[in-house]
Amino acid sequence: MGAVSSIRTFGLMYMRNIRQIPRIPVVLVFGIVMPVIQLSLFGNIFSALGDSPAFQATYPGVAYLSYIAPSIIMLTTFLGMANASAALLVDVRTGYFDKLRTTPAKAGQVIVARLLAEMTRVTAQALIILGLALLLGAHVESGFLGGVVMVLMSVTFSACTVGLLVTALSMKTKSDQATQSAFPLFFVLIFLSSAYVPKEQIKNDVIRTIIDFNPVDYLIQAVRELMVGVNNGGVMEASWPLDKIGLVLGASAVAAVLFGLLNYRVYRTSIEGK
Amino acid sequence: MSEAVIEVENLSKTYPDGTSAVKGISFTVRKGEIFGFLGPNGAGKTTSMRILGTLHHATGGSARILGLDVNTQGKEIRERIGFAMQEVGMDDLATAQEMLTLHAKLYGMNSKEAKAKAAELLSTFDLASDAKRRVVRFSGGMQRRLDLAVSLVHTPEVLFLDEPSTGLDPKSRSDLWRVLRKLRDEEGITILMSTHYMDEADALCDRIAIMNKGVIAAIDTPTNLKRSIGADRVRVTLSDGISAKQWAALQKTFRAGNVSQADGHIDIRVKDGASALVPALRILDDLGVQVRETKVLTPTLEDVFLQYTGASFADAEVKPADPKEKVRLSRKEKKAAKEAASSAKPSVEFSEVVA
Ligand SMILES: Nc1ncnc2c1ncn2[C@@H]1O[C@H](COP(=O)(O)OP(=O)(O)OP(=O)(O)O)[C@@H](O)[C@H]1O
Ligand SMILES: [Mg+2]
Numbered sequence: 001m002g003a004v005s006s007i008r009t010f011g012l013m014y015m016r017n018i019r020q021i022p023r024i025p026v027v028l029v030f031g032i033v034m035p036v037i038q039l040s041l042f043g044n045i046f047s048a049l050g051d052s053p054a055f056q057a058t059y060p061g062v063a064y065l066s067y068i069a070p071s072i073i074m075l076t077t078f079l080g081m082a083n084a085s086a087a088l089l090v091d092v093r094t095g096y097f098d099k100l101r102t103t104p105a106k107a108g109q110v111i112v113a114r115l116l117a118e119m120t121r122v123t124a125q126a127l128i129i130l131g132l133a134l135l136l137g138a139h140v141e142s143g144f145l146g147g148v149v150m151v152l153m154s155v156t157f158s159a160c161t162v163g164l165l166v167t168a169l170s171m172k173t174k175s176d177q178a179t180q181s182a183f184p185l186f187f188v189l190i191f192l193s194s195a196y197v198p199k200e201q202i203k204n205d206v207i208r209t210i211i212d213f214n215p216v217d218y219l220i221q222a223v224r225e226l227m228v229g230v231n232n233g234g235v236m237e238a239s240w241p242l243d244k245i246g247l248v249l250g251a252s253a254v255a256a257v258l259f260g261l262l263n264y265r266v267y268r269t270s271i272e273g274k
Numbered sequence: 275m276s277e278a279v280i281e282v283e284n285l286s287k288t289y290p291d292g293t294s295a296v297k298g299i300s301f302t303v304r305k306g307e308i309f310g311f312l313g314p315n316g317a318g319k320t321t322s323m324r325i326l327g328t329l330h331h332a333t334g335g336s337a338r339i340l341g342l343d344v345n346t347q348g349k350e351i352r353e354r355i356g357f358a359m360q361e362v363g364m365d366d367l368a369t370a371q372e373m374l375t376l377h378a379k380l381y382g383m384n385s386k387e388a389k390a391k392a393a394e395l396l397s398t399f400d401l402a403s404d405a406k407r408r409v410v411r412f413s414g415g416m417q418r419r420l421d422l423a424v425s426l427v428h429t430p431e432v433l434f435l436d437e438p439s440t441g442l443d444p445k446s447r448s449d450l451w452r453v454l455r456k457l458r459d460e461e462g463i464t465i466l467m468s469t470h471y472m473d474e475a476d477a478l479c480d481r482i483a484i485m486n487k488g489v490i491a492a493i494d495t496p497t498n499l500k501r502s503i504g505a506d507r508v509r510v511t512l513s514d515g516i517s518a519k520q521w522a523a524l525q526k527t528f529r530a531g532n533v534s535q536a537d538g539h540i541d542i543r544v545k546d547g548a549s550a551l552v553p554a555l556r557i558l559d560d561l562g563v564q565v566r567e568t569k570v571l572t573p574t575l576e577d578v579f580l581q582y583t584g585a586s587f588a589d590a591e592v593k594p595a596d597p598k599e600k601v602r603l604s605r606k607e608k609k610a611a612k613e614a615a616s617s618a619k620p621s622v623e624f625s626e627v628v629a
Binding site for chain 2: 005008009012016019020023024087090091094095096097098099100101102103104105106269272
């Protein structure tokens, strides 16, 4: 047995999950409806915001669409990973998750294969949104590679936080409704950030303080810097904020460990009944 | 005797919510046996099986499957057993063929072997024409059959079947029996199954454990179990009545506790109904009792079940110490008596028993 068979089992489960993604079309479609609406509407409705002197002082020459595109990519990955619970819950409720427990496949392999398949789906969805943003006139300062890194970072962070949390919730509650009731929490974190309005332009001190403590804002800052660059004496220049990227990946790793342990506990109590 | 495949010693399980589902059960199942769990709802059958299949942890006692400890060697055990749970586990998004090939591969087969195995099992369980349909659209019985097929992809050495025939139509049920017997006879597979069907337990199981309230109330072969709860009875339906004198003579011959009369018939408790029938009839004839119909009643597994799980049959037992006590009959016996009375072929059982 050993490592080879472990990887094989993992690969089998991953491919099974990938094959089944198109069979829950609701998740595929609804996962990008919101982001598409935001991109096409917000970019137009609030474009005046981007023309304001205050905005232009911080982000000279940047279109509002480019400013919010990274945030909407994040929204896509958050939403997408929140829906990672849907397929898992189908398995839990039909008893198939239990059936798999009778095989040599380990629960860890089954759950991680599920998360990675969902990450694959969410990556594809986020790339679609990025492509749409570019079509609508947004611009990625750090180029093609920067665009890919934006998406991957966002997917990784969402998987390690939202993805693992909904996985634990699904196993704990075994219910779609209970799991979905946690979704608004995730989105509040996006809205209480500089996602749609630069922090400098927010007057309320309380909200500014909240933004400073909101971990999601650090991700948005890193992703946005890849997108629009940094202001260098009144001109935007491409930038690779390695410190910020490192921070996000580090935070993702810490979240993965913490929430991973949470999942382990939930699995032991709710599924194994130990 | 062949080797012990399932060894259970004083096994117990208390769920986290405090429910004590299994309270110290012990038994051994040997290679190639079909071992049955019978018991009312909530007796602890599923709990016991899930512990043995390494899906639950025991809270007390020990159990070994194929010599491996269920609490510490789960993975090794899972590679060698198959488990079809009480609730089928269907991959709703997959087709029947996809499910089978995935599971075959999980046990190490390559694509070609997996496909061949899937095809073989699909035809064994009469699902070949549905191979490419999504299982979510299968009927309950089809899902049950697929679930069994999935549990067999790797030809396990031990098979756990929790109520495998629930929801199957009569043909599928007898097909299942045939498959299970074949597995036992040709592959030497050991099977631990639970069922609520007495005829199934009787026909299929080599040995049966009757579970009640978390303990094993009785454990033996179906034949021995039936014997254990009492004698056969020769039931004689009378043409006319019976005189007090004749009755007294009967009581003297068979001993008071062994004869009883009700509803125009006499029951005589005997050790072996088949061999006692003719002599009994001769005695009645000698006494001048007019006999219209005879019948040999042997205890059924249902009687055994009711006796050990504390249902009404226990009350109906004839107590030899009190000959005047009126014999009360279990529902099954009443039904049998009624059927016998209205039957056009009154001596079917008679001929069966004698033969
Ligand atoms: N997960 C659980 N948590 C708490 N109690 C449980 C759990 N599963 C079963 N029980 C309890 O354990 C007892 C035995 O249940 P079990 O499912 O083993 O019975 P069973 O013999 O299989 O019954 P049935 O014939 O209805 O399938 C019952 O009282 C049941 O309520
Ligand atoms: Mg049960």
